[in-house]
Amino acid sequence: MEFSSKLLENAVYEMSQLPGIGKRTALRLVLHLLKRPETQTAQLSKALTALREDICFCSNCHNISDQELCEICSNPKRDEATVCVVEDIRDVMAIENTGQFVGHYHVLGGKISPIEGVGPQDLSIAQLVAKVKTGKVNELIFALSATMEGDTTNFYIYKQLQGIEVKTSTIARGIPVGDELEYADEVTLGRSIVNRIPFEGSLRIS
Numbered sequence: 001m002e003f004s005s006k007l008l009e010n011a012v013y014e015m016s017q018l019p020g021i022g023k024r025t026a027l028r029l030v031l032h033l034l035k036r037p038e039t040q041t042a043q044l045s046k047a048l049t050a051l052r053e054d055i056c057f058c059s060n061c062h063n064i065s066d067q068e069l070c071e072i073c074s075n076p077k078r079d080e081a082t083v084c085v086v087e088d089i090r091d092v093m094a095i096e097n098t099g100q101f102v103g104h105y106h107v108l109g110g111k112i113s114p115i116e117g118v119g120p121q122d123l124s125i126a127q128l129v130a131k132v133k134t135g136k137v138n139e140l141i142f143a144l145s146a147t148m149e150g151d152t153t154n155f156y157i158y159k160q161l162q163g164i165e166v167k168t169s170t171i172a173r174g175i176p177v178g179d180e181l182e183y184a185d186e187v188t189l190g191r192s193i194v195n196r197i198p199f200e201g202s203l204r205i206s
């Protein structure tokens with residue numbers, strides 16, 4: 001890509017460093033910003049700079065937070081004895097959206113992945129084990145994605161907890177409501193069978 005302006009080239013280059021943004025998309029976004037009022041670009045830069053400078057991670061659950069303790073951990077109505085182990089903030093948001101969970105979270109910051117060079121020491125696993133060792137946690141719910149990395153991470157944590165009294169569970173991998181059983185992938189289907197719940201419990205009165 002030939003640029004008539006070094007400033008334009010730099011902006012496009014920086015934008016194209018983002019995931020899923022190729023050079024063409026980057027150019028489109030940069031040209032869009034140039035067409036918009038200057039204040040819009042200023043607000044964007046300000047928000048990004050503030051994000052990097054002021055963001056912190058909750059000292060208890062490691063979720064992205066504005067304070068030392070996040071809103072969930074500092075809410076007295078939440079049950080700190082039930083801890084849901086997730087990969088990142090997107091999972092916290094997804095589970096919070098269901099409105100079904102009143103416990104705490106523990107955000108690992110990723111999954112163990114030898115291919116991507118992510119080991120247990122890169123994640124907040126030691127902090128999780130330390131938290132369980134305090135005796136304040138009754139149950140850990142593993143809610144990592146159903147992938148090889150997710151399963152490896154669950155198993156690694158599970159092994160670390162040997163000898164510590166804590167109940168562990170994993171979320172049931174259900175068949176999406178309305179989907180035909182035959183369209184479910186075998187892992188989903190298999191886990192749904194293994195994690196079956198009593199039929200009466202599955203009945204919903206509408």
Ligand SMILES: [Zn+2]
Pocket residue numbers: 058059060061062063069070071072073074
């Ligand atoms: Zn927290």
